[in-house]
Amino acid sequence: MQDRRQFQFAELDNWLNEHRVTEIECLVPDLTGVARGKILPREKFTEDRGMRLPEVVVAMSVTGEYPNDGPYFDVVSRNDADMHLVADPTTVRIVPWAVDPTAQVIHDCYDRHGRLVPFAPRAVLRRVCELFDRRGWTPVVAPELEFYLVARNTDPDLPLRAPVGRSGRAETSRQAYSIDAVNEFDPLFEDVYDYCEKMELNVDTLIHEVGAGQMEINFFHSAPMALADEVFLFKRTVREAALRHDMYATFMAKPIAGEPGSAMHVHQSLVSQDGERNLFSNEDGTPSREFYWYIGGLQKYIPAAMALFAPYVNSYRRLERFTAAPINIQWGVDNRTVGIRSPVSTPRARRVENRVIGADANPYVALAATLACGLLGIEQRINPTEECKGSAYQSAFELPRSLSEAVSLLRAEHDLAEVLGKEFLTVYAEIKDLEHEEFMRVISPWEREHLLLHV
Structure with a gap:
């Protein structure tokens, strides 16, 4: 597996050279499908072969929030631990609207023991x-x-x-x-x-x-x-x-x-x-x-x-x-x-x-x-x-x-x-409860129109 990955990274480097790429958008899809990550200079990307982000980055609500307590933290680290992001070389593509030659690469999320983070969306699909x-x-x-x-x-x-x-x-x-x-x-x-x-x-x-x-x-x-x-x-x-x-x-x-x-x-x-x-x-x-x-x-x-x-x-x-x-x-x-x-x-x-x-x-x-x-x-x-x-x-x-x-x-x-995966569904359900609670705190135009003076 390691030899295969090294071969893929060698091909990735060749691709980046051919396209004269100077920056890399390192992308991670979160639970909402939003692209999270970092933008790295080409040299930094090649040296690190990955990067670190807090686990919670892929497990937030659509408003960027996460629970303060509860089953969520039976899965997600309470001490805001890092996950290690590893590029999937097969996903590299040019960013056609960028001014400078820029590539985008989707990454997979691993914990410090080398296991896929179970609540990261790509890991869930890979599991199935x-x-x-x-x-x-x-x-x-x-x-x-x-x-x-x-x-x-x-x-x-x-x-x-x-x-x-x-x-x-x-x-x-x-x-x-x-x-x-x-x-x-x-x-x-x-x-x-x-x-x-x-x-x-x-x-x-x-x-x-x-x-x-x-x-x-x-x-x-x-x-x-x-x-x-x-x-x-x-x-x-x-x-x-x-x-x-x-x-x-x-x-x-x-x-x-x-x-x-x-x-x-x-x-x-x-x-x-x-x-x-x-x-x-x-x-x-x-x-x-x-x-x-x-x-x-x-x-x-x-x-x-x-x-x-x-x-x-x-x-x-x-x-x-x-x-x-x-x-x-x-x-x-x-x-x-x-x-x-x-x-x-x-x-x-x-x-x-x-x-x-x-x-x-x-x-x-x-x-x-x-x-x-x-x-x-x-x-x-x-x-x-x-x-x-x-x-x-x-x-x-x-x-x-x-x-x-x-x-x-x-x-x-x-x-x-x-x-x-039980870990994924635990995190997902907790996030959806949080989003619903946030929504219920908002008063809609319908309520103001029909209830303000009629009830």
């Missing part, structure tokens, strides 16, 4: 992928990521609105799949595609989604870790590009009232390690037992995993009936009203799409969680319900309606804790 690897299976995923372009807004008390495009007008109506609506923002998307090409991000198609200013980018299918890294980097990229065009790009699940929310639909399948067989299909092309068991696992465990798929109080505003978002765990073939969809495909490309996940989810955590649900389904041979062939919007809600409810379900689900 290793469980599949031990069984001789290789997960393949392909995310579809929705986001909104919105006008620059520096006042959080004001509602967001669609940005002005080339025509000089903002969108005021639904423009699903409109080419002209996408072309309104051609200068921005030319930069996005240029940045993605220079960073070697494997983005596929760009479409205009249902909402005003809402877009969707699709990624080519690949290994879970590689695609989680790409989604993490893409979010940085599109935000940077939008700022350069005097607008914001947001991955909030529900940024604008009255408009559809934004999702991260994840297509997933399992193949043999030689890549020759899709485990979701029998030799005669029919769906396999594993295909149905995988769906059964998603149906059983998605409700408990919702705090991982919908991680903020805002996330649950997206999950409303008749808003292009699922409200239950029904499944169906070529049915976009369900939470678990199987697109029409050839037997070799048979896959399952989890449509529950929000665009605001941490990609490492979300991919780990959805794969964990499917793995448990196969191991426990969980049969799914009957296929939904009508509109699942007409069925009852089967998902938690709030973050607090979701966190309670997550804490009670021991099977997911065994797969994802």
